Amino acid sequence: MRHAIKLMVLGLLALVMLPVGSAQAADDRPLVRVGTEGTYPPFTFHESGDNELTGYDIDVITAVAKKAGWRLQFVETQFDAIFAALESDRIDVIANQVSINPEREAKYGLSEPYTYSRGVIVVKTGTQGITTLADLKGRTTAQSITSNWAGVAKDAGAKVEGVEGFAQAAALVVQGRVDAIVNDNIAVLDYLNTTGSDEIEIVGDAGDEVSRQVLAFRQGDPRLAEADRALEELRADGTLAKISDTYFKADVSVENGGDVDVSGGRQTRSDAEVVRDAAWPMLKGLIKVSIPITIISFVIGLAIAVVVALARISGSRVLSGLARGYVSIIRGTPLLVQLFIVFFGLPEIGIDFPSYVAGVVALSLNVGGYAAEVVRSAILSVPKGQFEAAATIGMGYWQTLRRIVFPQAARTAVPPLSNTAISLFKDTSLLSVVLLTDVLREAQNAAAAAQVFLPLYAFAALYYWIVCVVMSFVQGRLETRLNRFVAS
C-alpha cells in the first residue's frame, strides 16, 4: 500500500514536471505566465476549428513578448479568479482588457494603455426606460464581479449579478433574468456580429469617460518597465495599429481611433459544427484532466480515509479527536472553498502547488473526509471474532487489516464508496477555478467563442454521464465479485 502511494505521488510529480522540463531545455528566455480568460471575444478567445487561443489581447501580449524577449505561457481562468491568480503568483501578467481604475492603480503595476474604448449599456431589445447610467439605479445588471464595469454599474446604483464572461451575461439579459449589462462597446459589437442576435441592443453610453485598458503586473515587477518600453515601440512602428485593424477595422490603441467594425470578423457556424469542433477538445479535457484527477484523488483520498478511520477507531483520544475534526471540517465546508484555500490561500503562507497538484490535493482531502466514515463503519462491520482469529494465528495489526479485515470490509464499503467516486468525478467540473482545462472549461471556451450554450453544455453533460454509467457498471461487477463468498 505504502509503495503504491509513493509510486502514485512520483508519477503525479512526473506528470506535472514533464511538460515544463522539456520546454525549458529548448528555450532559455525568461518565462512570463499570462493570465487571460479565453472566453472574451474578440480580445481573448478560442478560434473555431483549430481551437487556438487568439484575439486582440493575445496578439498584443505576444508582440510585447517578442520585443521584450520573453517566452509566454498562457494560463486561462475566469475573470473573477484572475487577480487572485496574479497575487498568488500563479501568473505574472494579466492580458484581458483590464481597465484602469484608482483601486487597481494602487494595488498593481499597470502598463501604458493599449486599448481605448467606452462603456455601453446593453438591454433586451425593446426594453423601455433604460438609456443612461442613471436609469440603472435599483436595476440588476450582469457583470464579472471583479471587472471595472461591475464597479461602474454599482456606482450607478445597480445590483450586480456575477457571471463568467460576456456571453453568459448576454444570455441572462435575453432570458429576462437581469435588466442590463454594462460592458465595453467592442465586446458588445463583437457579440452582436458573431451571433447575429437582435435580442439585445446597445441603448447608450455608460457615462462619457473613455475607458483605458492595460496589462496588469504585480506591483514592483521590473517586467512592467519592459512591457511599457515594448508597447511604446509597437505603437511607434505601427504594430499596435495593425493588430487593432485586423480585429476592429479601426485603431483602438489610441483615443478616438475611428469607429469599430467587427463585421468582417469570425464566421458563424451552425450548432452542429460548433459541437463537432468542440467535441475533441472536450474529450481531451476529460482524458487529460477530469479522469486522471478523479483516479489519482480517489486512490490518495482512500488512503487518507483508511488512516483517518483507523485513527477514529484507535483507543487514542488525541488521534480520534484529530480524525473527527478533520472529517467535520471537510464535510462542513464547500469543496469550492476548499479549492480556493488550497490554490489561492496556501501560497500566502508559502505552500505553492501547481494547478494539477492543487486540484489533486484539494479533491483527495475532500474524498478522504467523506470516505473516512464509510471505511470506519465498514471496518466495524467485520465481526470482532475475525480480528481475534487473525490474532490467534499470529497476525500483527497491519497484516490483519490487509489480509483479513479489508477484504471483508470492502463488501460493505463498495456501494457507498462508489457513490463517493461518482461524486468526485462530477466535482472535477469545479477544477477550472484552479486554472485546469477540464471538460466543462472546454465547453465554456467553445460556448464563449460561438455564443452557443445548450448544445455544448448538453454535450458536456453527455460526457459526464457516460463516464458515470461506466463507473456504475464497474460498481455492479465489484459488488457481485465481493458477494460471492457469502451465503445468500
Added chain:
Amino acid sequence: MTDPLVRARGIHKSFGDNHVLRGIDFTADAGTTTAVLGPSGSGKTTILRSLNVLETPDAGTVGIGDVEIDFSTLPAGKAGRAASSRLRAQSGMVFQSHQLFPHKTVLENVVEGPVQVQKRPVDEAVADARALLDQVGLADKADQHPFQLSGGQQQRVGIARALALKPQVVLFDEPTSALDPELVGEVLSVIKDLTTQGWTTVIVTHEIRFAEQVADQVLFLDGGVVVESGPPAQVIADPREERTRQFLQRILNPT
C-alpha cells in the same frame, strides 16, 4: 522432573466492576488434556482467553513452554504487545463459532498462518494443510469456501487451521456449543483423536461425558475460582465439593 507445559498462577481479571477471575491457578503437563467445566459466568472462557492474551489479565502469570508473562509487570505499549504476541504464538485456538475467514477457501484458511506469519515455504505448508484436512476428514473440501460447508465441517476446518501452526497447546472454546446436536459427534471425535496423538489441549466445554472420556484433568470453575480439580474419575464421578455436585446434577439431569 520438568516444569508443566502450561502454567497459570494467580490470574485476576475484571471487566469494569465485574471481577470475573479471582485468582486462578492450574498447570497442565505436555501431552495432556485439560477439560474446563463450570456454569456460565464462571470465568471458564475468560481463563482460556487469558492463556493466549485475547484478554489481558490484570494480575498473575501465564507461562507456556519457555515463554512466560507476569501481567502485573507487563509494560504498556510496544514491548507489552510484543511479549503478548510471543505468548500467543505458543497456542492455537478453536472458537465457539469457528471464525473462519469467509473470503478464503478452506485450504487458504489453513495455510494462512504458516505462510503469512511463520513464513514457511508455500509447497510445504500446502502439503501439511492437505494432510491436516485429510485428518479431519475434509480432504475433498479444500477448494470450497466456508459458507459452502456445514457447521460441523466448518468447525473441523477451524481445528485444522489451529493445528497448522504446530502450536504447543490447542485451546478449544466451547467447540460444539454453536452446533446442531447431530453435528456435535463428528467434531468431538476429531478432538478425541487429537488427545490420543500427543497434542496438549485445554478444552472449555459443556459436554460432561466427553470430558470424562478424554480429559486427564478436569477443572471445575465457579465464581472466578477453581473450585475443584483432578482426574475426571474424581471431579466428575465423585465430586467432593457441593457446588460441583449441584452443577453436574443440573447438566446431567436437567429435568
